[in-house]
Amino acid sequence: MILSFEEKKITDGVLSYIRSSKLILYIGQHLFNSFGFCFYVAGKLLLLVVSSLLLWEKAASIPACLAEEGGCWNPLVETFNSAIHKAETLYDLANQIHVELYQNKFSSEQFSSLNSQVIRKDKTALRAGSYCHSTLINTPNKENEHINIEIKEYVKTLINFVGAWISPLYHLVLELSAMQDVPESILSKAKEIEENNRQLLDDLKWILIKVSPTEEMKEEFPSWEHLSFLKSSGEKSKFLAMFNLSNCLGYDAKYTLLNLRILKCLTTGKDC
Template sequence: MQPVLSHPCSWWFHVLLVSNLLLWENVYSVPMCFGMEGYSELSIEELFDSAIVMAQHISNLTTQMSEEFDANFLHSLVYKTKNSSTCHTTSLATPASNEQIQQTQSDVLLKMVISISRAWYHPLKQLVRAVATLEGACKTMLLKVIDVEEANQEILKEFKAILVMVHPGAEENIYPAWMGLADVKSANEDTRNIALSNLLHCLDSDTDKVAIYLEALKCRIIPNNNC
C-alpha cells in the first residue's frame, strides 16, 4: 500500500498546497508589472526562439489539461460544456486563417499576442486555486496548471521585449476582462466543473493561437528564416 502523501491523486497533497496559497481574491486585485531584466541583452532572433518554444510548451500542456479534466470530471456533462458560454477573449478580433494572419500587420499581430496572454493572467491564478481545491484532481494536473501559470508570466516579458525591440514606442492594447470567477468558485459541482472545462477549452484555443501567431511573426521579422 502506498503512503498517503505519495499517491498521485492524494487529497493531502492539495491540502498542503492550499495552505501555501493565498485565499480566493478579487480577480483584479493584483497589478501586473512585468520587468524585462536580462531580455534586453538577447537578440531579436533569440527572443523569438525562446518565446516560440515556451508558447508551444504552454499550448501542449493546456491541451493535456483540458483533455484530462474532461475525462475525469465531465462524463455526461460534455454536451453542456460544449454549448456553454463563450470565451472571455472572444471580443479580440483575432485572425482565424493563414490568409487573415498574413493580412494582419506585424505590430497589430504582436500586440494581439500580448493582449491574449495578459487576458489570461488573472484567470490562470484562479485556475491554480480551483484545481488545488478540487477533490479528485491528480497531482500531475495541478503541476501542469502551475507550470502554465508561471510560463505565461515569463512569456509576457519576452513579448514585451520583442515589442520594444521591433516597434519602439508602440502602446499595448487593452486586454479583455474575465468575469467567470463566480462560476469557478460555485458550490454546485456541475456549475463549477462546466465553468472549469470551458475555461480550459478557451485556454487551449488561445494558447494555440499565440504559438501560431509567433511563428508567423518570426517568419516576417527574422531574415533568412527558411519559412
C-alpha cells in the same frame, strides 16, 4: 571589469587609433602655427581626424548581435524562439490536462455530464463548451491580414490574446489548490500552464519594445465570463468553468503558436 582577449584587441586598436589621430592633429596645428601657408593642409587633416572619430562613435553605438562560437547570437531571434517554445509547451500541457480532466475520477463524472448537456443543447453547457472569451480580441484570421498588419500592431494583438488567459489561469490554480481531492498531476499541470503563459506574455512585451521602442501599449485583456463560476462555492459551477477553460485553452495555444511563427518570419526573416 576583466576584458576578454578579443575585447582587449579591439580596445587597444581604438586607443592606438586615437593616439595616431592626436599626433596628426598636433602636427597639423604645429604646421599652422609655424607656416601660415599650411592652413589649408592642417584644416584637411583636422577634418579627417574629426570625421574618423565620429565614425568610430557611430559604429560603437549601433547595437550588433552578440558574437559567439559558430555564429552570431541575435537577442530578438532568441526571444522569439523562447516564446515559441513556451507556446509549444502550453499547447502540449493544455491537451494533457484536457484529457486528464475527462479521465480522472476527480472530474470525469462532471465532464461526462456536461458533454451530455451539450448534446442536448443546454444553453449554459453549450456556451461553456463552444465559446472562448479570447474571441473578443480582433486577431488576424486570413492569410492576407497577417501580411498587411503592421508588426507592432500584430505584437500588441498577441499580447492581448495571451494576456486574456492571465486571470483565468491564476484563479484556476488558486481554486484547484483550495479544492479537496485534487490530483497532484492536474494541479501541477495547471501551475505549469499558468507559469508558461505568464512568461510568454513577458517575451511578447520585450519583443514589442524591440520592434517599436516608443510604442505605448494599452493592455485590454477581455474579462472571462466564467470566472464567477470558478470562484463559486458550488462544485458544479466550478467544473463548468473548468469545462470551458479546458475546451478553449488548447485551441488558443495552437493559435498563438501559429501566429508567433508567422510574426517571427515577418520580423526577423527567419524560419519562413
